[in-house]
Amino acid sequence: MDHANSGPSSWPELADVVPVPQDDGPSPVVPIAYRDGFREVMDYFRALYFAGEQSPRALRLTTEAIEQNPGNYTVWHFRRRILEALDSDLLEEMNFVEKIAECNPKNYQIWHHKRWLAEKLGPDIANKEHGFTMKILATDTKNYHAWSHRQWVLQALGGWETELQYCNKLLEEDIFNNSAWNQRFFVITRSPLFGGLKVMHDAEVDYTIEAILGNPQNESPWRYLKGLYKGENNCLVADERISGVCLKVLKNDWTCVFALSLLLDLLRDGLQPSDELKAILEPVRSSDPETADADLAITVCCILQKCDPLRVNYWSWFKTTLSQISDPLVVSG
Amino acid sequence: MGKPGFERAHHVAFFDAMATELPGDYDKQEVNHLTLSYFALGGLSLLRELDRVNKDEIARWVLSFQVHPEAHTDVDSGLFYGFCGSRSTQFPLSNVKDPCHNGSHLASTYSALAILKIVGYDLANVDSKALLQSMKKLQQPDGSFMPIHIGAETDLRFVYCAAAICSMLDDWTGMDKLKAKEYILNCQSYDGGFGMVPGSESHGGGTFCAVAALHLMGFIQVDLASNLNDSASIDMRMLLEWCLQRQVNDGGFQGRRNKASDTCYAFWVGGVLKIIGAYHLIDRCALREFLLTCQSPYGGFTKFPFDRIPDIYHSYYGLAALSLLEEEGLEPLSVELGILSSAL
Numbered sequence: 291m292d293h294a295n296s297g298p299s300s301w302p303e304l305a306d307v308v309p310v311p312q313d314d315g316p317s318p319v320v321p322i323a324y325r326d327g328f329r330e331v332m333d334y335f336r337a338l339y340f341a342g343e344q345s346p347r348a349l350r351l352t353t354e355a356i357e358q359n360p361g362n363y364t365v366w367h368f369r370r371r372i373l374e375a376l377d378s379d380l381l382e383e384m385n386f387v388e389k390i391a392e393c394n395p396k397n398y399q400i401w402h403h404k405r406w407l408a409e410k411l412g413p414d415i416a417n418k419e420h421g422f423t424m425k426i427l428a429t430d431t432k433n434y435h436a437w438s439h440r441q442w443v444l445q446a447l448g449g450w451e452t453e454l455q456y457c458n459k460l461l462e463e464d465i466f467n468n469s470a471w472n473q474r475f476f477v478i479t480r481s482p483l484f485g486g487l488k489v490m491h492d493a494e495v496d497y498t499i500e501a502i503l504g505n506p507q508n509e510s511p512w513r514y515l516k517g518l519y520k521g522e523n524n525c526l527v528a529d530e531r532i533s534g535v536c537l538k539v540l541k542n543d544w545t546c547v548f549a550l551s552l553l554l555d556l557l558r559d560g561l562q563p564s565d566e567l568k569a570i571l572e573p574v575r576s577s578d579p580e581t582a583d584a585d586l587a588i589t590v591c592c593i594l595q596k597c598d599p600l601r602v603n604y605w606s607w608f609k610t611t612l613s614q615i616s617d618p619l620v621v622s623g
Numbered sequence: 624m625g626k627p628g629f630e631r632a633h634h635v636a637f638f639d640a641m642a643t644e645l646p647g648d649y650d651k652q653e654v655n656h657l658t659l660s661y662f663a664l665g666g667l668s669l670l671r672e673l674d675r676v677n678k679d680e681i682a683r684w685v686l687s688f689q690v691h692p693e694a695h696t697d698v699d700s701g702l703f704y705g706f707c708g709s710r711s712t713q714f715p716l717s718n719v720k721d722p723c724h725n726g727s728h729l730a731s732t733y734s735a736l737a738i739l740k741i742v743g744y745d746l747a748n749v750d751s752k753a754l755l756q757s758m759k760k761l762q763q764p765d766g767s768f769m770p771i772h773i774g775a776e777t778d779l780r781f782v783y784c785a786a787a788i789c790s791m792l793d794d795w796t797g798m799d800k801l802k803a804k805e806y807i808l809n810c811q812s813y814d815g816g817f818g819m820v821p822g823s824e825s826h827g828g829g830t831f832c833a834v835a836a837l838h839l840m841g842f843i844q845v846d847l848a849s850n851l852n853d854s855a856s857i858d859m860r861m862l863l864e865w866c867l868q869r870q871v872n873d874g875g876f877q878g879r880r881n882k883a884s885d886t887c888y889a890f891w892v893g894g895v896l897k898i899i900g901a902y903h904l905i906d907r908c909a910l911r912e913f914l915l916t917c918q919s920p921y922g923g924f925t926k927f928p929f930d931r932i933p934d935i936y937h938s939y940y941g942l943a944a945l946s947l948l949e950e951e952g953l954e955p956l957s958v959e960l961g962i963l964s965s966a967l
């Protein structure tokens with residue numbers, strides 16, 4: 291705004307308004323060192339709010355108050371009442387809130403106001419909304435508010451047509467972008483255009499395996515892959531592509547934690563290891579007296595204890611849960 | 624250069640200064656004044672330095688933010704009678720023409736009750752009937768909570784606030800626990816963590832809110848073995864893996880996969896592990912070293928290692944995380960409520 295150092299007390303249109311000072315109540319504890327401009331705007335806001343004045347000058351004052359204090363939900367609430375009373379142009383209001391959002395991209399009240407507007411403007415606004423979140427995500431690909439808003443718009447107003455393409459583009463730019471992987475899962479499971487996870491499953495598994503082979507140290511696709519089988523461990527074990535990708539990665543690097551950890555899950559859930567897999571881990575197994583006679587799952591645990599020192603306690607604990615499974619006395623209790 | 628130690632005296636000076644006056648750049652967060660105060664006073668309490676403040680005065684000040692229904696108003700009107708977050712969101716009732724003027728907020732109400740507990744005020748003296756009865760109206764059909772009756776985003780943060788409020792007031796009439804649980808379960812992501820709303824990316828803060836709320840509501844046990852055997856609720860094994868994977872090579876915890884580690888997640892994610900009985904599985908030494916490198920030379924903590932300017936949020940959670948690690952000179956914390964164990 292262009293009235294720097296010229297707060298509401300200098301606005302001719304507010305000359306007749308008597309500002310209402312803040313009642314600080316009993317001796318303020320942990321006080322905030324307010325800047326002068328902050329108090330002045332809120333004192334005028336209070337006056338018009340108490341009077342319930344829904345006028346153009348009140349609207350302008352809320353603009354000023356929002357710039358000083360964008361988190362104040364009462365100000366935003368009053369602004370919405372004024373917009374309704376004045377039957378204001380909501381597209382213009384959308385431009386206003388977008389300008390504010392670009393300076394404060396992580397403010398809850400601003401995004402809520404945006405949602406309120408989008409709800410009123412309806413499905414026609416969907417693609418414009420997607421354009422805006424895309425703009426915010428271009429500067430911060432992980433902005434949680436922008437992603438939440440985007441998902442809400444998709445579900446409430448639509449605009450699914452290009453969403454999978456958008457995920458592809460973001461993942462091409464940065465395959466480590468976990469927000470984009472999450473959005474991909476959201477689209478695959480919820481888009482009305484695809485028929486759900488069952489239909490998409492096979493193609494997704496192939497896509498994910500390719501991503502893993504490109505960057506085996508990237509945790510995102512490894513978790514995504516498991517997510518595609520969520521709750522159906524027998525399918526995970528039965529799909530040869532899964533043990534296959536573990537094998538391929540371990541052939542190149544038998545210390546890859548994510549491959550070992552997925553393999554461990556498979557073994558725990560009943561995978562019968564192929565001779566090729568056994569052969570890869572054999573040198574490691576026989577070189578360590580602790581694992582020489584152990585079954586393959588125990589061996590993998592032991593390798594993980596060494597390759598993943600940050601989680602050595604976890605893998606040790608994991609190993610104890612394995613021996614409980616294989617020990618018939620414990621199972622029968 | 625030796626390894627940094629825990630600079631207790633610096634932290635005392637920092638929190639003492641914050642409790643005396645918050646610097647002007649906090650005025651952007653003025654609406655969360657009670658929450659900022661909770662960080663300042665919570666920090667002093669963890670440092671066992673609460674004698675530096677006047678507890679009675681604090682209790683009086685906090686209670687002055689509570690909104691009470693007027694004699695003739697109906698508690699079932701849909702307005703929430705909790706605590707306002709700050710003076711700029713509090714308006715004397717009789718003055719206002721707006722029928723929705725009451726700015727009580729769930730997060731502020733949580734912070735208010737937590738401060739009162741910390742300073743030793745007996746919550747039995749808080750008028751909680753209208754508070755709880757009206758809070759229940761904030762719960763949505765999907766089980767989530769709106770934080771304020773004039774409308775705002777609903778997500779796991781406010782399910783947690785509602786559960787913590789009921790727990791502190793020792794009265795669960797303020798929410799439908801089963802509905803809340805249903806919502807929480809819908810927020811568990813394909814990778815085992817929890818997003819803030821169903822469908823969103825797993826997040827350390829969201830995961831804490833989910834698990835702490837489930838625990839407060841009595842849906843989670845204290846030991847890992849029973850939690851893993853109880854298949855009726857969340858996918859505990861995936862959750863455990865998700866949490867442990869958040870500890871990264873510099874020893875700190877990240878809030879989301881493939882992001883940098885950050886002081887506050889040592890509390891949020893570490894807290895989840897504590898609640899489900901798996902805290903012993905992390906690398907405690909590495910975490911402690913990380914946290915100590917996030918100490919500011921001025922006292923307090925920064926978000927990332929070797930930054931200089933601390934903020935009150937990361938300063939509080941840095942201390943809270945070190946309290947979980949049982950750092951000498953720090954008070955033990957009741958992790959699910961965010962207050963001293965001794966204040967319970």
Ligand SMILES: [Zn+2]
Nearest residue numbers: 885887888926
């Ligand atoms: Zn943080």
